[in-house]
Amino acid sequence: MKQPEGFEEKSPDWVWRLRKSLYGLKQAGRCWHEKLHEVLTKLGFDRLVCEHSVWVYLRDEARIIIPVFVDDITIASKSKDSIQRVKDELRAHFKLRDLGPTSWLLGVKIERDRAKHSLSISQRQYALDILERYGFANCDPVGTPMDPGLRLSADMCPSTPSAVREMQDVPYGQAVGSLFYLAVATRPDIARTVGNLARFSKSPGMAHWKAVKHLFRYIKGTLDYKLTYSPASSDELFTSYTDADHAGCPDTGRSTSGYVIKMGTGAISWSSRLQSIVALSTTEAEFVAAVSAGQEVLWLRNLLTEFGFDVSAASRLRIDNLSALSVAKNPEHHGRMKHLDLRFYWLRDEVAKGRIAIEHLRTSDMPADILTKSLAKPKVLEMVKMLGLGT
Template sequence: PAPVSETEPVQVQQSDEEDRDELDLMSEDEMQAEALMFTGLMDFGANAGLEDQHIAFEDAFDYVLKSTNHFEHVFSAEVHKQYGPEPYQWKDIRGRPDAHLWEQAAMEEFISLVENGTFTPMDQWTGTRLVFTPTAKWAALRAILALAALEDLELYSIDISTAFLNGDLDHDVYMDQPEGFEEYYGAGFVLKLVKAIYGLKQAGHQWHKKLDSVLKGMGFTLVRCDNSIWVYRREDVRIIIPVYVDDMTIAAKSKDQYLFVKEELEKHFKLHDLGPTSFLLGVRVERDRSKRLLSLSQRQYIIDILERFEMSNCTTVTTPLPDGHRLSKAMAPKDAEEIAFMKTVPYRQLVGALMYLAVATCPDISYAVGVLAHFSSNPGPSHWKAAKHLCRYLQGTKDMKLTYAPDPHAPELFTTFSDADHGGDEDNRRSTSGMVVKMGTGAISWASRLQTIVTLSTTEAEYISAVQSGQEIIWLRNLLSEFGYEFTGPSTLYVDNQSALAVARNPEHHGRMKHLDLQHYWLRDVVEAGDIDIKYLPTKSMPADIMTKALGHLKVVEMCGMLGLYD
């Protein structure tokens, strides 16, 4: 247990007669013990170099009746002159010349509390520490939707009514009566919560715990790779349920399987059957089941962004950023006029709104949004102009849809592409890693991220990017394995750098990369284990290229087709 902080004693005013009455209540042994204790304290003060202290025993004995903080009285007025005011909290002791004296006094007081049986130690209860509520990753959601397209699975949506109110509490929580309803139970009462309630920090966590209990009772298993997805596997039956707070999507081979899940859930929760999935977290879902085609789009969200930031009637451009355009911190406001101007524009709000597009359905703007976000702390007019340029691009591409359909040229369940732009960051010369994972015709996962170290060559930058892409491959293999898909061979990772390919395949090819941290050699291990097979792909055919730099119009159009983005 942590030391108990010293607190200022309460000053009690009482008469001499009252003092004598209280003294009469003490036994002779108790009075002798108190006298010995204060004699020891005075000796301790003298040994500490406080010879000038003249403390009357009567004063000390009087103090014991009024406070348990003995040292505050012993080291009083004269001590203030030499060491400053007495500390009232534990943190005040630190740094004092006489800190060791106060620490010893505090320890003696603490030991007396322990010996008195004042408290007992116990394991720290969770309280509101367990407040995290997992939500399905977008890469996992898109993988499930892509599987639904490729295998023509049924997709239905369910909304759980007042989801957070279903969570059971595992410890006592009390709340005041709601304002305006105090007369319902009468004044002087508080409410003890039996169920979770909105506003309770652990409400989301308890809801997830309740849902997990119900689904496991139905035979589902919580997926370890994503703790907001449950899967049911029995012989030829496979049902996958991703959950995002209270929004539930059910992917099953037949409608009967879906009805089984719905009827079981209705025994525990009040829910709304939303029918075949047409919207998911604000994303429109459209299907052509005759062609096994499923598409995702956010047209209305883009329109809303353009209206919100007064760009509804803007002219269009054909690239997310101008070809080859690079932004830097040097473009921050340079004078009072630019500073004043930037205070009038909603740069951060716009970048935040664009992030959801880049995360959900628009891999083509992922690099541009990432670059704009780097300057959110101090954007300048050039950054604002680039953000408006991206809005103009969205004006012309708001009808684009991320499309999943069978790809006869893709022999594997998914394929991964990795690329890097060496030293492209203008401010610190770090490289940008780009990754795209495709299932069928469309991208299910993508990333554009600045590397954490400065690389010394293109080979090194490409290799680090390949490591990051390899991590996504292993996660997806594990995820799909939990869904019931078997991998009999390695998953392919395409790179467009022959030297990086050689380093990953053969430990003899290390040359100038001997300084790389050991974690980056993890890729060799998974290649040797047969989980990943690295292959070369020319840059012109590399869809991850759009994740690393600003491209021209023709290249953007070509890359969008590779990503599965179509009008």
């Protein structure tokens, strides 16, 4: 901080009080959030309890939703008049730049087909940029995110000085970091692979780098993939699926949890994550994965409730393991599960309360399968279609 020219100079131990937040300060984001909240509250909006970066206006027949990312504000409503009114009211408090209907948001392209009542999101340009950045713009495409027979492990990390030198100039960490945004925003089909590769960022070996190159080649062949949301035949607001790969990590023996939640035909939430404990059986691994999925289901129920939707009916969570399903519904197989931490029994309570209903689904129909293991090309194509991805 420096004084404006013309002000009286003071000694170095003099403290100046900043009366207004400046862009770039550590607390600037918080100050801006509070200011925006104050204005939106005066306009009749309520900030969601379960998501503090979203405001909603529910009055009579009007429903207006405003999600905010820093200072990028999106306004969603069925009424164009309502949207225009909110713009005019915000313009009285802030300097606005109206970009019109949302076609790009945080690097994600948004396309609408109003005749088919569908909306698609994609990151083709972002994918092209990272391919160019890491030298894969002209690579040959492949059909899988990871070779189905490959199991990456710490044994593949450099163990000799020459192997360490070989990897010194390889941008492994930067490449995997760049792929993360693609995996969390629009490409659930690569989420498991990116998560697996990220485990070796501290000391990657050439085998790990070859797996990164394989993933880039897969992205090269799927540049035109879009997540498409259109009406589905289901009577549910959203559909949920969970799966697990027992002892998939060769280094720790831990399992991978995966879940995907769809609204209409497309996935809106997904996760592929290594479990925090070592599961002693497939039943245990599937049950722990179902707990993680159940937490996301409950958050989504809260979100939709605050949006004004009726979610009084139980949300169905589909699982492909009958033993895990039995454990979630009743205290069956208790002898094999009694060592689990008490927090994992939370799911059984939610089932008993009627907020989550566990259902069995055949493995062949399980879209979360691609989030827990490497699959062959025919199965990848099948899973991609289930997730709502396509050209």
